[in-house]
Amino acid sequence: MATDLLSAGDAGQVLWNAETDDMLLCVDVHDETHDVKSFTFVSPDRKHIAFNAGQYFMFEFGLDNEADGRCYSISSSPHRRNAITITVKRVPGGRVSNWLHDNLKPDTVVKASGPLGRFVRPAAPKYAFMSGGSGITPVMSIVRELADAAQPVDVVFIHAGRTPKDFIFRSDLANLAERMKGLRLFLLPEDVSNERSWPGLSGRISKEMLQIAVPDIAERVVMCCGPAPFMRAAKSLTGELGVPAQNYHEESFDAAVIEDASTLITGAVEAKTFNVHFAKQSKSFAVRADQTVLSCAKKAGVRLPSSCASGICGTCKSKLVSGNVDMKHDGGIRQREIDAGFFLPCCSKPLSDLVIER
Numbered sequence: 001m002a003t004d005l006l007s008a009g010d011a012g013q014v015l016w017n018a019e020t021d022d023m024l025l026c027v028d029v030h031d032e033t034h035d036v037k038s039f040t041f042v043s044p045d046r047k048h049i050a051f052n053a054g055q056y057f058m059f060e061f062g063l064d065n066e067a068d069g070r071c072y073s074i075s076s077s078p079h080r081r082n083a084i085t086i087t088v089k090r091v092p093g094g095r096v097s098n099w100l101h102d103n104l105k106p107d108t109v110v111k112a113s114g115p116l117g118r119f120v121r122p123a124a125p126k127y128a129f130m131s132g133g134s135g136i137t138p139v140m141s142i143v144r145e146l147a148d149a150a151q152p153v154d155v156v157f158i159h160a161g162r163t164p165k166d167f168i169f170r171s172d173l174a175n176l177a178e179r180m181k182g183l184r185l186f187l188l189p190e191d192v193s194n195e196r197s198w199p200g201l202s203g204r205i206s207k208e209m210l211q212i213a214v215p216d217i218a219e220r221v222v223m224c225c226g227p228a229p230f231m232r233a234a235k236s237l238t239g240e241l242g243v244p245a246q247n248y249h250e251e252s253f254d255a256a257v258i259e260d261a262s263t264l265i266t267g268a269v270e271a272k273t274f275n276v277h278f279a280k281q282s283k284s285f286a287v288r289a290d291q292t293v294l295s296c297a298k299k300a301g302v303r304l305p306s307s308c309a310s311g312i313c314g315t316c317k318s319k320l321v322s323g324n325v326d327m328k329h330d331g332g333i334r335q336r337e338i339d340a341g342f343f344l345p346c347c348s349k350p351l352s353d354l355v356i357e358r
Contacts, residue, residue, distance in 0.1 A: 016049040019334050024057075024112045026104055027083065032168050035090040036134065037101055038075065040083050044109060048081040053145040054121060054138045054223075054251065057084065057114035058314050058332075063099060070096050071313045073137040073225075073251070074115070075169075077144035087168060089134040116313060116331055119251035121145075124221040128214050129157040130205070130234050132226025136168050138251050139225055143176060143183070153182040156214045160188040160205060160230065164195040186213045205230070207237050218242030225251040274350040278302050278358045279321065293325065293345035293354070304345065304358065308332070311347030318345055323354035 024041035032038055043049060056073040076085035091097045104110075121127070121142050131139045136159055146153050161167045167187055177185040188205065192198040201209060210217055222243055224234045231250050238248055276293060277284040285300035287293055294316055297304050307315040311329035320341050325348035327333075333344050345356070 014045070014047045016043055016047045018114060019336065021045075021047065022111055022113055023109055024059075024084075026106055026108045026110065028106060029104065032087060033166060035101075035166075036087060036168050037090075038085050038087045039100065039104060040076070040085045041110075041112070042083045046082070049084055049115075050081060051078050051084065051115035052120045053078050053141040054119040055115040055117040056138065056313070057086065057112045058116060059086075060111040061096065061099065061104075062111070063095065071116070071307045071315060073117075073119075073141065075137040075140045075144075077141060077148045079145060079148040087134065087137045087140075089168075113314060113334070117251070118312070118330070119223070119225070119249065121223060122221060122249070124247075126154040126216070126220040127156070128217050128220040128222045128238075129155060130160075130222060130224040130226070131158075132160045132230035133162070133166070134168065135224075135226030135230070135251070137225075139223060140169055140172075142223065143173075146183075147176050147180055153180060155180075155182060156184045156186070156217075156220070158186045158188060158205065158210075158213060160190070160226070162189070163191050163193070164189050164198055184213075205233055205237060207240060210237055210241060220247070222248045224249065274323075274353050276350060276354045276356065278304075278356050280358050287350050287354075289349055289351070291349060293348050293350065293356075297345060302358070306346055309346045311344050314344065316344055316346050317342050319357035321355040321357050324351040325349060325354065326351055 021043065023044055025044045026039055027042050028040040030038045051074060056071050058071045072086035072088060074084045075087040076083065088097055088100050090101045119138055129139045129143065143157065146155065159167065159173070170187070173185055177183050187200060189198060189202050190204060192202050203209070214220065217238060218241055222238050224231055235248060235250065272289045273286045274289065275284055276287045276296065278297070281302055283300055283302050285296055287296040294304065294306055294309065305315050307313045312332050314332035317333060317337065320343050325343055327343050327348040329344050329347050333342060
């Protein structure tokens with residue numbers, strides 16, 4: 001890890017405690033583009049919030065009980081520890097993003113947990129940052145951190161967007177590129193119809209485009225975030241151009257459920273099956289001991305919010321009324337929540353029949 005801000009505290013300054021603090025106060029709302037806004041939060045107690053660039057918070061806005069948890073990456077620099085900023089695109093038909101744009105105002109208090117996530121910049125001499133659309137937010141936090149550190153960098157930053165007017169942080173990026181002598185910036189619009197004088201390349205990322213923009217990409221650590229199709233293309237293309245798998249890092253809040261078959265053994269006896277009952281939805285289904293509760297719940301039509309599907313974000317957190325599970329989470333739930341009977345279905349396999357309060 002290039003930085004370890006989580007362990008660095010100001011003398012005499014009380015720090016946000018991810019185990020006990022869970023409320024944030026909105027202090028500013030700023031328009032970034034025609035459909036993107038940034039929301040800045042502080043601790044109501046004015047505690048400093050230590051996080052690493054690339055991490056995120058999970059927010060619960062209380063629109064529909066527990067089902068409205070959403071994960072938003074921090075777009076501000078971790079060197080500005082008195083506040084955090086998230087940047088949200090209004091999604092057509094998106095209940096939470098539209099509520100945020102229309103209703104979240106300064107002086108509003110919201111429930112939040114974090115920081116969470118492992119999309120953190122490893123130490124390396126050279127980087128290639130790639131982002132698409134609103135996926136720029138965690139990458140922007142990393143760039144702002146590098147700028148604030150005022151240390152020499154070697155970064156090529158490729159940001160793709162629908163049109164030039166859709167580029168989030170466009171003016172900020174231009175200013176950073178002026179200040180940071182080691183930052184090369186490439187903005188890649190897919191369509192330039194609303195800015196016919198666009199001076200650069202346009203279209204989608206391609207092998208040829210990357211060879212022009214980053215001829216030495218095989219020597220760089222790649223940090224990528226964006227829509228799933230963008231990241232699939234980025235991973236494939238950078239692999240073709242010689243980037244080792246261990247040097248490619250991506251962030252995604254893809255709600256797709258990944259079946260965990262890591263415990264299956266060829267030729268073994270079929271795993272034991274347990275009954276899982278979601279009480280509020282009156283739905284019951286069978287789950288094998290080698291399957292996660294979330295994967296089977298989705299197939300059974302259970303309404304259960306999820307984002308990371310790997311125990312990181314905590315979006316699927318649920319109350320376990322009875323039964324036992326084998327849960328292997330990655331920071332998405334606090335110990336006091338576990339002690340209170342909560343668990344994460346995405347990374348839990350049943351050890352008995354279960355009754356879940358959802």
